[in-house]
Amino acid sequence: MSLDSLVEQFKKKDVLAFEQLYAMYSENICSVINTIVKNEGRAQEICQDVFIKIWNSSDSYNASKGRFFTWILNIARNSAIDEIRSRSYKNEKKNLSADFFVGIVERKDETDDGMDTSGLKRLVDNLKEKCLQLIELLYYRGYTQKEAAEELDIPVGTVKTRNRSCISQLRENMERN
Amino acid sequence: MDTQEYISSGILELYVAGALSEKENLEVAAYAEEYPEINDEIIAIEKALLELTKISSTSKPYSFTKLKEGIYKPKQTKVIPLEREKTVWPMYLGWAASLLFAMGLFWSYNQNQNLKSELEAVSQQNSLLEVQIADADASLENTRTLLNTIRDKNIDVVPLAGQTVAPDAYAKVYWNKTEQKVFIDAKGLPEPPDGFVYQIWSLKLSPSLTPTSIGILDTFNEDENKVFALENSNASEAFGITLEPAGGSESPNLEQLYTLGAVSAS
Numbered sequence: 314m315s316l317d318s319l320v321e322q323f324k325k326k327d328v329l330a331f332e333q334l335y336a337m338y339s340e341n342i343c344s345v346i347n348t349i350v351k352n353e354g355r356a357q358e359i360c361q362d363v364f365i366k367i368w369n370s371s372d373s374y375n376a377s378k379g380r381f382f383t384w385i386l387n388i389a390r391n392s393a394i395d396e397i398r399s400r401s402y403k404n405e406k407k408n409l410s411a412d413f414f415v416g417i418v419e420r421k422d423e424t425d426d427g428m429d430t431s432g433l434k435r436l437v438d439n440l441k442e443k444c445l446q447l448i449e450l451l452y453y454r455g456y457t458q459k460e461a462a463e464e465l466d467i468p469v470g471t472v473k474t475r476n477r478s479c480i481s482q483l484r485e486n487m488e489r490n
Numbered sequence: 491m492d493t494q495e496y497i498s499s500g501i502l503e504l505y506v507a508g509a510l511s512e513k514e515n516l517e518v519a520a521y522a523e524e525y526p527e528i529n530d531e532i533i534a535i536e537k538a539l540l541e542l543t544k545i546s547s548t549s550k551p552y553s554f555t556k557l558k559e560g561i562y563k564p565k566q567t568k569v570i571p572l573e574r575e576k577t578v579w580p581m582y583l584g585w586a587a588s589l590l591f592a593m594g595l596f597w598s599y600n601q602n603q604n605l606k607s608e609l610e611a612v613s614q615q616n617s618l619l620e621v622q623i624a625d626a627d628a629s630l631e632n633t634r635t636l637l638n639t640i641r642d643k644n645i646d647v648v649p650l651a652g653q654t655v656a657p658d659a660y661a662k663v664y665w666n667k668t669e670q671k672v673f674i675d676a677k678g679l680p681e682p683p684d685g686f687v688y689q690i691w692s693l694k695l696s697p698s699l700t701p702t703s704i705g706i707l708d709t710f711n712e713d714e715n716k717v718f719a720l721e722n723s724n725a726s727e728a729f730g731i732t733l734e735p736a737g738g739s740e741s742p743n744l745e746q747l748y749t750l751g752a753v754s755a756s
Contacts, residue, residue, distance in 0.1 A: 328561075332554050339551035340544050347549035356549040364551075365560045377519045382536055383508040386543075413546075432545040451507040452539060453546075458509050476507075477500030484538045 320381050324371050331368060338382060339364065342389045348413050348453055349393035359396055363389045390455040413449055436486050444479035451476060496521065497531050506535045629714075636717055639673060640664045648729055650749035655733075656680065661749045663729045665722065672722040672729075676707060679716075679748060682733060689734040691742050692726040695752070701730070706738040728752040 314322075314333070322330035342363060347356035367385055374384050437445060443465070450456040450464060451472075462469040504510050505518045522529040639645070645664050652659040660678035665671075674690055682688055688707040694700040705720040733746040 328558070335551075335554050335557065338540075341540055342543075343549040343551040344545075344547040345543050347547040353549050356547075357552060360549065361552050361557060361560055364557055368561050378512065378515045379508060379519065380506060380532065380536060382540070383506055387508045433542075436542060436545060448542070451504070451509050452543070455507075456509065457511075458504055461509070473500035473504060475500075476503050477498065480503045480535055480538060483542060484534065487538055487541055 346389050346393040350396050363392050493525050493527050502532050644668045648751045648753050650751035653747045656748045659748045670723045672720050674718045677716045685736050686733050688731050689738045691730045692724040693728040695727045701742050
């Protein structure tokens, strides 16, 4: 079954279709949430809530406005960001800042919290720091093109072209692995 | 349209990120449907992102079975405590009930007072009526006695006719010779003026006209029956009634002779 027809069935509240979509995307979504909340247990709970939300609002997905993955990614990012905003973090600023990828590159293979980042490291090995920052802002934080330009203090047009080259580099790395 | 140029602009990467405006999204989606190479490029970009996001962190999702529990779990309805109202309503009811009770009590008290005064009035009226009944009884008894008296076989009836001063006046004398009593029926006499009374005279005609007073009607105005009982031990031949000054006179004032009648020979 193609992705389009799966999504169509899902919109008709077909649980089997939803189960397949869950198998396809749940790891990615939970992972994105965890990079934001940095708490595996909490990330699992939020991830569960996000998929319940997705199921309940299946009617509102419109294929002519974006990819299905983009839609659920957006819901997941908003839920995770709401979570860290509502939590009384001692160093909230640090958690809201886009330092995840940069930090991973700087750290060793086995991080302090026992996370195995070797696969990720291989994937982003030769990516420059400004690429990692941009990818994190656009894909993990949900920044718009304009917001990312302001955050990184670069022209709006540069965001588009730089991101294009960063993602191309990523795709090359994938081919190589 | 140059699809390669469009692809290399980097807009498709932003489309997958969800970083475009609504209008741009619609545009990209429309091109993706029209040009397969654009659609393929989008899928390739998404695949790279799926790879990246999958390995960027290790947060294992729950099983789909567990997710299904969350989907089908009925929404918890908030329980609104009713305790407050529970305590308030009986209180209001209590106040209302006691108010009604107090009003009822006041009303009953008033009714009772009214009945009491009514009862008093009625019992007063009752005793008045009792007096009236006693009076009526006495009056009836008098009338019976009177009736029996004048029906007595020993009675002589002497009609007295009106004289010059009062031609319309009349009276009757019922004379019981054995009991030496007379009953004067003075119904036909006018009321005497103030300071005067009627005086009854027994008359002997022969050998000369000799009047003897047998009494005065000093209760004329008060007596309803206008029947007066008097003693008469005389061998009367006629009876006359004159108007005399209060207290009566020694001898009759014949100018004020109201009625006169002779006893018929028996």
